[in-house]
Amino acid sequence: MACPVKLLIIFFLEVVTSVICTLQNASTTxxxxxxxxxxxxxxxxxxxxxxxxxxxxxxxxxxxxxxxxxxxxxxxxxxxxxxxxxxxxxxxxxxxxxxxxxxxxxxxxxxxxxxxxxxxGRADDGxxxxxxxxxxxxxxxxxxxxxxxxxxxxRKDGVLSHIFTGLVIVLVCVANVAMGCKTELQVIKDVLRRPIAPLTGMFSQFVLMPMISFAIAKMLNFDPVNAFGLFAMGCSPGGAASNAYSYLLAGDVSLSVTMTLCSTVLALGMIPLWLFTFGEMVIYDTDVKIPYENILTSLAGLIIPVGIGLLIKWKLSRVAEKIVWGIRPIMIIFLILVFTLGIYANLYIFDLMRDKPEILLAGALVPYLGFIFGGIVAFIARQSWKNIRTIAIETGIQNTGIAIVLLKVSLPPPDNDISIVPPIASSIFTPIPLVIAIIAHETYLRCFKKKEKEELQLSDTTENGHSEEMKENGVKQIHYHQLDGSDSGDEKNHVQAVV
CATH class of the missing domain: 2.60.40.10 (Immunoglobulins)
Incomplete structure (x- = not known):
């Protein structure tokens, strides 16, 4: 036990030191x-x-x-x-x-x-x-x-900016309604009966991607607002585009649709969970407060349309077919608006990208690493190559539409305008490797597969020619049968011709 006299002396010295420092500060300040x-x-x-x-x-x-x-x-x-x-x-x-x-x-x-x-003379007095x-x-x-x-x-939002934001919200809602309309519940039930593949995909989407985006934001020393935007995008999996890419790259479309629907529904709970945990760590050194109520409201407003689409599919199947058919021209119109009105109304984003090239790097790294690690996880889970392609695509493709709407509506200015830059950068870079893969896949099908098909047709033609020749010689058919082991080796492959 420490000596009481020693403790008293130490306490007295601390008090005296504190008083002296206080007097010095008072004398200077x-x-x-x-x-x-x-x-x-x-x-x-x-x-x-x-x-x-x-x-x-x-x-x-x-x-x-x-x-x-x-x-x-x-x-x-x-x-x-x-x-x-x-x-x-x-x-x-x-x-x-x-x-x-x-x-x-x-x-x-x-x-x-x-x-x-x-x-x-007080330059060094503290x-x-x-x-x-x-x-x-x-x-x-x-x-x-x-x-x-x-x-x-x-930024002072003009009329065009408000129109563009409204169009993005409407498009995401319409796309979610269409996704519900084209979802076959029986197909989803069949996929969920073998849950290893969808569970592997859910792990890649809701665990792997948030960790990848968080690590990249820290590695590139992002400012808190951009880091939060990148992390929010990493927590927003799925998207109707993944179904189209899975189809074009010969993936399992049923698995893709199932994963997209499940991830969209689970996002209502998983996105706030991630933002409440790691999101706080990302923006710990800023005064920005995460508006969780706004985030939950935004997510509910974007997921409810999926339920509406499922209800339409169940009750009004013909109407659902028309909605699915009509989503294609709507998407074309939207893409035209994005590359005209959208670019003009958000030119500031390109200034931010130019000043911060690390945002472009992050926009490419997050989806590309998602493709790679999603495929690795599926391979470790011993999935088929078809499922590996599907899970890799579903993992790497993020629902940037939900992330942009969530950030734009939920965060206060100027953070709502700054935070959407990483998701937009990611949406620019995500299709590049997929388009290259589609071109390579189509080239393989049209060249190598075509050659294999021609060889197969040639083989069939040759066999048909032999059949005709045998018929001309009076041979109707040939029977092949194995003789007993007691026979000589020359008689094991005995051929009997019926004339």
Whole structure:
């Protein structure tokens, strides 16, 4: 047991040290008796190209005059409009106004710096924090105050942007209705009777893909908002496109449809679960709060159409057939709108991609690694090559439509605009290896398989020619039979011809 006298001495020394530090801080920070209070609440939000005045109340009790100037950490997102330096008379109570102009959507921080004549000797007294400031003769008396003011610049959504967002929501809902209409429940029951393949696919979709997207976001040092967008996409499996790719690449379409339906329904619980656990870790160092209620509402609004489609399929089969038939022209119209109206309304996304090329890399890595590891997991589970192709396709293809709607509707600005960039980048890169595989598969079918078919037809023609020749010679048929083992070897393959 420790000596009481020793513990008492240690406690006394700690108290004395604390008092000395407090007095030193009071002598340094309180010597100027400067008090700055912001009137606005921070983080403060402004629009692009908008100028806002931020007011600060200044209280300075000494007789010496002060100069105060504002600076921004990153002028790419916002800049100081007008004169950034203002004077404060000694012994006065006044306020200063700092004009800030939004430049581009994002987040930055503003700090205030103080210049007081005769204070250059305090450069190393610990009174002010000076990150990033180089000591020169002109800057030797400027010191940065420790308080930082967060400023977020948001994009002003125009009419076209709202129209495009509405079209995306409508399309995803219509696609989910169509998916329900073309789903054969009996086929799904048959697939689920052998659950190894769908369970393997569910593991790849809901465990493997979130971990891959999380690891890539950490590996590339994504900022919290983009990391959250990439992770949300990795948690959103399925999509009607995977069924078409499975068909074109000779996969198991029944398994593909079953996995798509199951993943869409399970997403209602799995996506919030992942975002509540690893999602918090992704954005732990930001003030953004995950709006789980909005996410659940968005997912419910996107999954309910699947149930509506199933109900239509069950009660109105003819109507369901018309809906499935009509989804193709709707998709064509939507793609035209995406590559015209969508690009024009969201040109900022290309600026973000240009400034952050790691987003493009992540957009390619997530689906490509999904294809590879999904196939490996299916191979380990001893699935057929047909099922391996299907599970690999279902794993790598993410439902970027659900991810974009979820992020766009749920997150506050500017995070809703920034976070959708990784899903869009992924939607650009995902089809590339699939299209290459389809071309290779079709080439193989048209060239090598065609040659095999021609050889088979030639063989059939030759056999038919021999048959005709035997008929001309009066041979009706030939019987082959094995003789007993007691016979000689030459008689084991005895041929009897019937004339």
């Amino acid at each position: 309180g010597s100027s008796k400067l008090s700055i209070t912001a009137r606005e609440e921070f983080p403060y939000s402004i629009f692009e190209k908008e100028v806002k005045s931020l007011l600060f109340d200044i209280s300075q009790n000494e007789s010496e005059n002060l100069q105060i100037r504002a600076s921004l950490l990153d002028t790419k997102y916002a800049e100081i409009d007008g004169n950034a330096t203002q004077s404060v008379m000694g012994g006065s109570r006044t306020n200063i106004s700092v004009k800030v102009k939004g430049v581009f959507l994002g987040r930055t921080w503003m700090s205030l710096q103080v210049n007081k004549a005769g204070q250059s 009174q002010y924090d000076k990150p990033g400031l180089e000591r020169s003769e002109e800057q030797s008396e400027w010191y940065e105050l420790p308080e930082k003011y967060a400023i977020s610049v948001r």
